[in-house]
Amino acid sequence: MSEDLHEAVLPEDTAGAVDREVAEFIRRGRDLHESGRFDKAIEEFELALALAGDNREAVLGHNRAVRRHVPRWHWEMLHDKERADLYDRAIRQVVRPDRLVLDIGTGTGLLSMMAARAGAREVIACEGQPAVAAVAEQIIHAAGHHRAITVVPKRSTAMRVPEDMPARADILITETIDCALLGEGILGTIAHAREHLLKEDALILPSAGRVFAQLVESDSLFRKNHVGDLYGFDLSEFNRLASLEYFDSRLRNHRWRPLSEPMEIFAFDFYRDGPEERRAEFVVSPTAEGRCHAIVFWFELDLVPGIGLTNSPGNPESHWKQAVQCLPDPLQVTPGEPLLLEARHDEASLHFTAVGMREATS
Ligand SMILES: C[S@@+](CC[C@H](N)C(=O)[O-])C[C@H]1O[C@@H](n2cnc3c(N)ncnc32)[C@H](O)[C@@H]1O
Incomplete structure (x- = not known):
């Protein structure tokens, strides 16, 4: 009927x-x-x-x-061919038929299907958003990879062996990374997986990451987080609601001038590091005179040795924009007058404080 x-x-x-x-x-x-x-x-x-x-x-x-x-960035991310090609190459390098693969944060199931295509006979694809996991399941089925891939509609941190996967995995694949590397909680996610879901000698992809930062002058970036007198009214009180932390923006869409060389701020070894807070201080030597409006930062990611990804301003094709933290007020900087910069990160965020000017030492 x-x-x-x-x-x-x-x-x-x-x-x-x-x-x-x-x-x-x-x-x-x-x-x-x-x-x-x-x-x-x-x-x-x-x-x-x-x-x-x-x-x-x-x-x-x-x-x-x-x-x-469901965040809108999924679509832009999926169209990022460089990201997909590099993950695919790295996955082909490490996957073997007899290795159990765990894909944390599978989204559409893309990286799990790449692993299955590369020969993995068993892949556990976990996804913390049930609506996304349900669609991944359909995509994987339609692609004919459902015998190799099991979708687990859970956050990885709620998964256990053997309830959610038959054994600890030999290979972890994850792309749970935002423009500042840490914003999706990759440090805690991988640390939990190492402790509960992976074999001791498991291969972790990505293996390492680094965050770089640079001082920039850019009125237009500053305006994304600040107002003053407009249309005959003082709107500056609204700045009390401005973002103290980073937001994402594409540097190439702004007029900007570098005021320092890029500096490596934090390096992460995903085989070892956990989500514990860290703090570091840097003496930054301005390379040009100007008004510092913001600290712009980005990551370099090692998937496997020799295959890496970056969202640096020099890679404008990446779907990841740059991370931008505007200063509360523009800071005048001058070559020869080093600036003391403090960087802190916790499990899922990274924050800078311009501590003050330092007398030029030698
Ligand atoms: C940046 S997307 C990547 C999706 C897919 N891996 C890809 O490369 O196309 C990250 C996905 O991971 C999920 N996610 C983030 N952390 C997770 C976790 N700890 N456990 C399960 N899913 C997670 C998010 O819901 C999101 O769908």
């Missing part, structure tokens, strides 16, 4: 009961959306859609919740 016919012969009170159920799922979905629980809202709208696939309120409600829950 076709679904249309089935609907047509439903007794009136059954149809009414279905309508009421749909309305209740939609109401619950809206309430959950209002309270910011977008993942739960998605589930309610999906229940409504299972009963009434063309219900416009359910379709729109579902899409609104999905848009809030």
Whole structure:
């Protein structure tokens, strides 16, 4: 019996009961959306859609919740050919049929499918956002890799062996990296995996990363986080709401001038380092006179020896923009007058403080 016919012969009170159920799922979905629980809202709208696939309120409600829950950068990231090609090359170098692969943060399932294509017979693909995990499962199935890949709809930090995977993995693959390297929590994620999900001699891809920073003069970057007098009004009070931490922006879209050489700020060894906070001080020698508006930073990532990725300003094609931390006020800098810069990172963030000017030493 076709679904249309089935609907047509439903007794009136059954149809009414279905309508009421749909309305209740939609109401619950809206309430959950209002309270910011977008993942739960998605589930309610999906229940409504299972009963009434063309219900416009359910379709729109579902899409609104999905848009809030699933970051838009997925698409730009997936089109970043350099990122995909380099991961693919690195994965082909390390995968062997007899190695159990764990892909943390599988998204669409892309890196897991690359591993399966490279010959892995068993891949565990975990994804912390259930709506994304459900789609990954479909993509993997349609690609014919479902026998090799098992999707686990969980954050890796909630996974255990043997409940979620048959044994500790031989290879970890992960791309849980934001423009400042740490923002998606890669340090804690890998440290947890080393302790609970990986063999002692497991291969970790990426193996290491470094963060570099540079002082820049750029009025237009500063304006992304500051206002003053505009249209005859003093709006500067609004700066109390400005970002104290980094945001992402593409340097090439701004007029900017370097005021220092790039400096290596932190280096991470993913075989060893954990999420513990670290602090470092740098004496920066300005290379030009100017007004320092911001500290711009980026990463270099070693996937395997010889294959690396960067979102440095010199690689404008990368979908990762640069990380930008605007100073509270522009700071005049001059060659010969070194600046003391403090950098701190915690599990998922990185922050700079321009501690002050230092007398030029020798
Ligand atoms: C930057 S995307 C990369 C997606 C995919 N690996 C790719 O390369 O196309 C990171 C994904 O990892 C997920 N994620 C981040 N940390 C995770 C964790 N600890 N466990 C499971 N999923 C995680 C996010 O929800 C997101 O979908």
